[in-house]
Amino acid sequence: xxxxxxxxxxxxxxxxxxxxxxxxAVSLIGDGSTGVMFNVAGMQPLMPYLLGKxxxxxxxxxxxxxxxxxxxxxxxxxxxxxxxxxxxxxWSLGDYFKKEKTAWSFEFLTTVLGFDKDKIxxxxxxxxxxxxxxxxxxxxxxxxxxxxxxxxxxDKENNWWELEGTIGTPCGPDNEWFYPRxxxxxxxxxLTSNRYVEIGNDVYMQYEKLEGGKYKELExxxxxxxxxxxxxxxxxxxxxxxxxxxxxxxTIKYLEQVSNKNYETDEVAKKCMRIIADHTRTAVMLIGDxxxxxxxxxxxxxxxxxxxxxxxxxxKNLGVESTCMLEVAKIFIEKIYGEAYPLLVExxxxxxxxxxxxxxxxxxxxTAGMKEFEKCIFGIERKNAFMAQKDANYIKETTxxxxxxxxxxxxxxxxxxxxxxxxxxKGYTVDEVGFNEAFKTHQELSKAQGEKAKGxxxxxxxxxxxxxxxxxxxxxxxxxxxxxxTEQKGSNITEERLRFDxxxxxxxxxEEIIELQNFVxxxxxxxxxxxxxxxxxxxxxEMGAYGVFNPTSNDQMVTVYKIGDIDYQICGxxxxxxxxxxxxxxxxxxxxxxxxxxxxxxxLQF
Numbered sequence: 351x352x353x354x355x356x357x358x359x360x361x362x363x364x365x366x367x368x369x370x371x372x373x374x375a376v377s378l379i380g381d382g383s384t385g386v387m388f389n390v391a392g393m394q395p396l397m398p399y400l401l402g403k404x405x406x407x408x409x410x411x412x413x414x415x416x417x418x419x420x421x422x423x424x425x426x427x428x429x430x431x432x433x434x435x436x437x438x439x440x441w442s443l444g445d446y447f448k449k450e451k452t453a454w455s456f457e458f459l460t461t462v463l464g465f466d467k468d469k470i471x472x473x474x475x476x477x478x479x480x481x482x483x484x485x486x487x488x489x490x491x492x493x494x495x496x497x498x499x500x501x502x503x504x505d506k507e508n509n510w511w512e513l514e515g516t517i518g519t520p521c522g523p524d525n526e527w528f529y530p531r532x533x534x535x536x537x538x539x540x541l542t543s544n545r546y547v548e549i550g551n552d553v554y555m556q557y558e559k560l561e562g563g564k565y566k567e568l569e570x571x572x573x574x575x576x577x578x579x580x581x582x583x584x585x586x587x588x589x590x591x592x593x594x595x596x597x598x599x600x601t602i603k604y605l606e607q608v609s610n611k612n613y614e615t616d617e618v619a620k621k622c623m624r625i626i627a628d629h630t631r632t633a634v635m636l637i638g639d640x641x642x643x644x645x646x647x648x649x650x651x652x653x654x655x656x657x658x659x660x661x662x663x664x665x666k667n668l669g670v671e672s673t674c675m676l677e678v679a680k681i682f683i684e685k686i687y688g689e690a691y692p693l694l695v696e697x698x699x700x701x702x703x704x705x706x707x708x709x710x711x712x713x714x715x716x717t718a719g720m721k722e723f724e725k726c727i728f729g730i731e732r733k734n735a736f737m738a739q740k741d742a743n744y745i746k747e748t749t750x751x752x753x754x755x756x757x758x759x760x761x762x763x764x765x766x767x768x769x770x771x772x773x774x775x776k777g778y779t780v781d782e783v784g785f786n787e788a789f790k791t792h793q794e795l796s797k798a799q800g801e802k803a804k805g806x807x808x809x810x811x812x813x814x815x816x817x818x819x820x821x822x823x824x825x826x827x828x829x830x831x832x833x834x835x836t837e838q839k840g841s842n843i844t845e846e847r848l849r850f851d852x853x854x855x856x857x858x859x860x861e862e863i864i865e866l867q868n869f870v871x872x873x874x875x876x877x878x879x880x881x882x883x884x885x886x887x888x889x890x891x892e893m894g895a896y897g898v899f900n901p902t903s904n905d906q907m908v909t910v911y912k913i914g915d916i917d918y919q920i921c922g923x924x925x926x927x928x929x930x931x932x933x934x935x936x937x938x939x940x941x942x943x944x945x946x947x948x949x950x951x952x953x954l955q956f
Contacts, residue, residue, distance in 0.1 A: 351587055351595075351596060352583065352586040352587050353583075353596045354436075354579065354583055354595065354596055354597050354686075354690075355689065355690070357438075357579055357582065357583055357586070358414050358436075358438070358579065358690060360462055360463070361412070361414060361438040361458075361577070361579075362412060362413075362414065364454075364457075364458050364462055365410075365412035365440045365454075366412070368410070368454055369410050370410040370411055370412040370440055371407045371408055371410065371411055371412070372412055372413055373405075373407055373411050373412070373413050374413055375413055375414060375415045375416055375691075376389065376395045376415070377389070377639050377640055377641040377833065377835075378416050378417070378418050378434075378635060378636060378639045378641075379636070379639055379641040379642075379643060379650060379833065379834075379835040380394075380650075380834070387649065387650045387653065388417070388418035388419070388420075388650065388653075389415065389416070389417055389418065390417050390418065390419050391415075391417060391437060391576065392413065392414075392415040392417065392437035392438070392439035392576050393439060393441070393553075393574045393576065395415070396411070396441060396574075399441075399443055400441070400443070400520060400555060400572050400574065401519065401520065402570075405443055408443075409442065409443040409444055409445040410440075410441070410442060410443075410445055410446075411440065411441045411443070412439065412440035412441070413438075413439055413440075414436050414437070414438050414439075414579060414690070415436065415437050415439060416434065416435075416436055416437075416635060416691070417434070417435055417436070417437050418433060418434050418632060418635070418636065419433060419435075420433050420653055420656075420657070423656075423657075423660075423767075424771065426624065426625055426628050426629070427621040427624050427625050428621075428624075429590060429591040429592055429593070429624075430581075430584075430592055431628075432580060432592065432628050432631075432632075433628055433629065433632040433657065434628070434631055434632040434635050435578060435579070435580045435581075436578075436579040436580060437576050437577070437578055437579065438576070438577040438578070438579050438582075439574070439575055439576050439577075440573075440575045441572065441573060441574055441575065442572060442573035443570075443572055444570035444571065444572060446573065447554065447556075447571050447573060448486055448487050448490060448554055448573075449490055451552050451554075451573050451575065452487060452490040452491055452494060452525065452552070453490070453494060455525075455527060455550060455552055455575065456470075456491075456494045456495075456496070459527065459529075459549070459550070463582075463586060465529060467494075467495045467496065468497060469500075469529060469530055470496055470500060470527065470528070470529055471500040471501075471502065471527075471528040471529070471530075471546060472491050472496055472500065472501050472502070472525060472526065472527055472528065473501075473502045473503075473504045473508060473509055473525070473526045473528070474487045474488055474491075474501065474502070474503055474504070474509055474523065474524075474525050474526075475503070475504070475505075475506070475509040475510055475523030475524070476503035476504055476505055476509070477503075478505070478506055480563055480564060480565050481510075481522075481523070481557060481565050483503065484503075484509075484523045484525075484554075487523070487525050487554070488501055488503075491525075508526075509523055509524050509525070509526065510522070510523055510524065511523075511524050511553045511555075511574075512559055513559075517559060517560065517561055518558060518559065518560075519558070519559050520555035520556075520557070520558060520559075520568060520572060521555060521557050521558075521559045521565065522553065522554045522555045522556040522557050522571075523553075523554055523556075524551055524552060524553040524554065525551070525552045525554070526548055526550070526551050526552075527548070527549050527550040527551070527552075528546040528547060528548055528549065529546065529547055529549055529585065530545045530546055530547075531545045531546070531547060531585075531590070547581070547585055548581075549577065549578075549581070549582055549585060550575070550576070550577035550578075550582075551575070551576050551577070552573060552574075552575050553573070553574040553575070553576075554571065554572075554573060555568070555571060555572040555573070555574065556568055556571045580592060580595070580597065583595045583596075583597070593613075593623070593624050593627065596686070597686060598627050600681050600685055600686070601623075601626075601627040601630075601631075601678050601681050601682070602623055602627065604674075604677060604678065604681060605622075605623045605626060605627065605668070605670070605674070605678070606623070608670050608671075608674050608677075609623075609668050609669055609670050611668070611669075618667070619668060621664075622664040622665075622667050622668035623668065625660065625661060625664045626661050626664050626665060626668065626674075626675065626678060627678060629657040629658065629660055629661035630661055630675045630678045630679055630682070630705075631678075631682050632657055633654060633657055633658050633661070633679070633705060634679050634682050634683060634687075634694065634701055634705075635687075635691075635694075636650070636654050637654070637697070637700070637701045637704050637705070638683070638691070638693060638694040638697045638698075638700075638701045639693075640693055641832070641833035641835045642697070642835075642855055642946075643835050643853065644704050644853055644945075644946045644947075645658060645704070645707075645708045646837070646839075648837070649837065650835060651837070651853075652765075655708065655765070656765050656767060656768070658675075658705065658708045658709075658712070659708070659712050659716075659763075659765065659768060660768065660771075661675055662675070662708075662709060662712055662713065662716060663716065663768070666716065672709045672713055673706075673709060675705060675709065676702050676705060676706065679701060679702060679705055680698070680702070682694075683695060683698050683701065684698075697855065700855060700945075700946070703945055704945065704946060707945065711763070712763060715762045715763045715764075716762075718762055719758055719761075719762030719763070719764050722757070722758060722761075722762060723758060723764075723769070723772055726750055726754045726758075727750075727776055727778065730747050730748075730749075730750070730778070733747060734746045734747055748777065748778050748779060749778065749779050749780065749781050750769065750773050750778055750779070750780045750781065751781050751784055752780075752781040752782070752783065752784020752785040752786070752787060752788050753784065753788050755769045755780050755781065755782075755784070755785040755788075756784075756785050756788035756789060756792070759785070759789075760792065766780070766782065766785055770782075810924060811845065813845050814843050814844065814845060815924045815925065815926060816926055816931060816932050816933075816954055816956075817843045817844075817847070817848040817954060818843055818848075818924065818925060819880060819913075819925045819926045819929070819932060820848060820870065820932055820935055820952070820954060821838075821841060821843070821848055821850050822911065822913060822917050822919055822921070822925070823869075823870045823873045823874070823913060823916065823917060823929070823932075823935075824850060824866065824870050824935075824950070824952070825838060825850070825852070825917070825919075826869075826873075826913070826916050826917035826919075827865075827866045827869035827870055827873075828852055828854075828866065830869070831862065831865065831866065831869075832854060834896070835853070836852055836853060836854065837852065837853055838850070838851070838852060839851040839852055839853055839943070839947045840943065840947075840949075846953070847938070847951055847952065847953045848950075848951070848952050848953075848954075849949060849950070849951050850949070850950050850952075851943045851947050851948070851949050852947065852948060852950075853946055853947055853948075854946070854947070854948045855946060857940070857942070857948070858940045858948065863937055863940055866937065866950075867935060867936065867937045870935040871934060871935050873913065873914070873916050873929055874929045874930065874932045874933070874934070874935060875930075876914065876929065877928055877929060877930040878913050878914035878916065878928065878929045879913075879914075879927065879928050880911055880912070880913050880925045880926055880927055880928065880929065881911070881912040881913075882909060882910070882911055882912075882925070883909070883910045883911075883912065884907055884908070884909055884910070885907065885908065885910065886907060886908070887907075887908045887920075890908050890910050890920060893918070894918050895908075895910045895918050895919060895920050896918070896919060896920065897919045897920030897921055908920050909921060909922060911925050913929065932954055933954045933955050933956040934954065934955040935952060935953075935954055936952060936953050936954075936955060937950060937951075937952045938951045938952055938953060939951040
């Protein structure tokens with residue numbers, strides 16, 4: 351079997367032989383600069399350099415980058431969908447271009463991996479009124495030996511890359527590489543057959559995007575290459591099931607053993623095993639990341655919680671204890687990814703502890719919640735039966751009300767997506783609008799009850815207002831030091847001090863404490879105005895705002911406080927008008943609050 355380690359090594363060694371530097375992988379957690387929660391592509395962390403910034407390691411780069419995509423989470427359970435995957439990439443930043451790149455991609459596929467050049471198919475941009483047909487790439491492919499009948503010109507939707515909604519950014523045609531699943535048959539049915547698998551993609555950023563859908567030629571052109579490791583590994587081993595590669599086979603064998611069910615013959619068990627394996631793997635990667643997160647009810651932590659809770663439910667469906675996820679996690683850490691991602695081994699105990707906590711938190715609620723869900727279904731069916739007897743034209747009700755869905759969320763910890771998934775399995779839908787209305791009503795009630803505790807304030811005075819503004823600056827400093835995944839986990843402010851909890855996987859060093867304290871005092875000394883804005887939630891997020899907030903819609907108005915270019919945060923207030931009012935900031939203590947959560951106590955001297 352062709353292993354994942356072999357494929358990673360071959361990719362890096364090949365491009366190093368072509369003068370590239372292995373830049374390694376960056377955090378899975380988005381840093382906020384690209385507007386997404388997780389890194390979803392190998393090129394995403396390199397966007398500043400593709401836009402013109404000089405990279406410190408040169409103009410020829412390569413790596414294998416972990417990525418997380420949850421947009422297709424409901425499709426996980428089939429043979430080819432995963433929430434975590436690895437992307438093998440290489441880049442030219444104003445260095446080589448189409449001639450070299452087509453030659454190297456061809457060489458890697460044919461010489462290193464052994465693909466038959468006569469079976470390789472390639473798609474390229476057919477041109478339109480804004481940009482010409484990519485005949486240059488076509489000519490290079492023919493020179494390499496790709497059959498002319500295996501080269502297909504496709505439209506902008508298929509073979510063009512650009513950042514939607516932007517002006518002044520690089521863009522251009524791409525060249526996608528395909529290979530048939532089986533021997534026999536010529537490639538004449540490429541456009542209509544599903545026999546062909548995309549195995550890689552070379553993007554040529556040769557234009558600048560202008561207003562009105564126009565483009566102009568760039569002086570410095572870039573190349574962005576992406577080959578999916580998981581997909582290519584499957585293909586190289588002649589498989590049609592991604593869970594049969596070395597990345598998953600050990601976890602599947604373990605789940606077969608503990609469930610006493612056969613992966614090959616039991617379709618229900620097969621789906622359960624795939625979901626448990628995939629979601630546990632992604633959870634391991636997110637918790638064990640250098641900017642690791644923990645399950646929560648907001649942001650990236652909410653996605654992690656949803657993955658873990660979905661896996662827990664499918665453990666129940668498979669008939670195994672949820673704690674088997676810990677053994678699955680160990681397999682990924684110790685046998686599969688430990689060498690490629692050594693930090694996972696260092697953080698193994700912490701990863702397992704966080705998964706254990708989420709299992710304990712959700713298991714008891716899951717049993718009670720499932721009973722409540724079944725009661726909802728039973729109530730609807732009983733009503734349908736009663737009404738059908740009275741009225742032959744009665745149309746059956748197949749929707750779980752928003753109030754019922756919110757009760758499952760509020761009382762039993764069921765994410766709305768879980769209720770929707772359960773409902774779909776039963777042939778029902780969920781009133782999502784009604785859920786959002788119930789959620790909004792709950793928020794307004796909570797806000798009224800807790801008005802005095804805004805931002806952790808026990809009472810609102812001139813002094814507590816100053817402390818509240820200081821927490822904003824401190825959080826900005828923590829995010830600068832430890833990454834934008836750093837979030838507030840709790841806050842309590844009195845007339846005498848502030849207490850602030852945040853996620854971090856280690857005790858802060860003395861040097862880090864001093865750095866944070868100096869950061870806050872530097873902002874205070876800059877005498878920055880604190881500016882308040884009200885704008886739609888979606889617009890606030892686009893402009894870089896952050897904060898613990900659950901909008902009922904993207905156009906819901908929110909209040910945002912801006913402190914220079916230091917902090918831009920959604921908040922209910924109150925705040926001082928200028929940072930000069932805060933005096934001197936002194937950290938008195940840094941300690942553990944709970945697993946993965948640290949606590950800072952600090953004072954202001956006026």
